[in-house]
Amino acid sequence: MYKTRTFRRFSGVAFTAAVVLIGGTACSSASPDTGASAAPESFGPAGYRGLTPGMAKDAALAGGKLATAPTSTLDGCADFSYAGGPAPDPARMKAEADAETKAKELNKKADELQADPKPGASAEESAKAAEKSANDTRLFADAAQASADLAGKREERDKAFVAAGGASFGKDGLRELAAPADAKTAEGIGAGSSLAELKAAYDAKGLKIGDNGRFQVSVDGKPGWVYEFTVDGEKVGSVSMIDPKSKCA
Template sequence: MAKDAALAGGKLASAPTSTLDGCTDFSYTGGPAPDPARMKAEADIEAKAKELNKKADELQTKPDPKPGSSAADSAKAAEKDAADAKLYADAALASADLAGKREERDKAFVAAGGASFGKDGLRELAAPPEAKTAEGIGAGSSLADLKTAYDAKGMKTGDNGRFQVPVDGKPDWVYEFTVNGDKVGSVSMVNPKSKCA
């Protein structure tokens, strides 16, 4: 489904709640409103991580200068090594901060429900808290009920730690269940092959 067609249906809010990583997330009508401060923080850390990682990648493609024999040459080499190490550390820290923003965004998205669009169209539908699957599983269902409903249908744990099971009649789509303790926290339908940008 294309984003414009989904927005025209009136079930989604008109303004996105996140554009992190090139995905555009919308809450359902009446759901959480966009938070400009959070969205700016996401954009800022994403830009910083991209910039620092690009610089770090460029460093790896440059050949190391030939070592000199003087003390001044050794001092310059040590300064360059320290600057390079700082850049790598800053890039790693920015990447960790970006991962934290992604986790915050993902938790808020699945908790409230909505639709996320990537470069190929619809990427994820997060069910509103009161929705249930055809098998009666939704937020608040027990882990035992989830396993009873889906173990025989090939449920497995995905790379993201969420339980996943193929959606009948929808190739490439899976149900994704978060679990908090012994209860289902959220339900989504996801196309794992769809990318944000």
């Protein structure tokens, strides 16, 4: 209040000069062509921050919008945060690698036990091959548990990736692009949008729940690509674009 009262004691000339200065400052943040503030970038078919569906990993990293080191290499996919985002967690990455190695080794052994007898094997040899020993049963159980543990690591990785935002690359380039928390699609949907808003924006475009439990809808102009929305209760938790048929390695 003290500053307001003091300001009113200025002369008319000083007051006019102050108004002109304020007006000039306001205009400096506006678009030079239209005088309006630039609209925030939409997360959509054109990609985001210069990252586009199918883009080669080297080209994406050269743009400087992603961190230089991956946060996960599970299954052969390389996940990167946006620059300034979460740093790689060596402990988590080692746990992922260990789980993947263990599952592969145990399942390979289990597959060998279940292999058909070689052509020409005797009846006795065939019977021995079919017999289930206690050790075999334990191996099958261990292999199943290792596969379940690996699936859990994949789920943890996927949740962390879409929550933070970033880019995931497979053998054919960028296979998934996750929006940061403040980004929205052209239809205005982003983290924090209500389930009702999500349905209003995309029901007419074929919104459905996919096999992974996420809401999915096709991305306009990008055949094979879909938006995926995680929903927690009545709120959208994350938004990403993915090619479900893309391979990690």
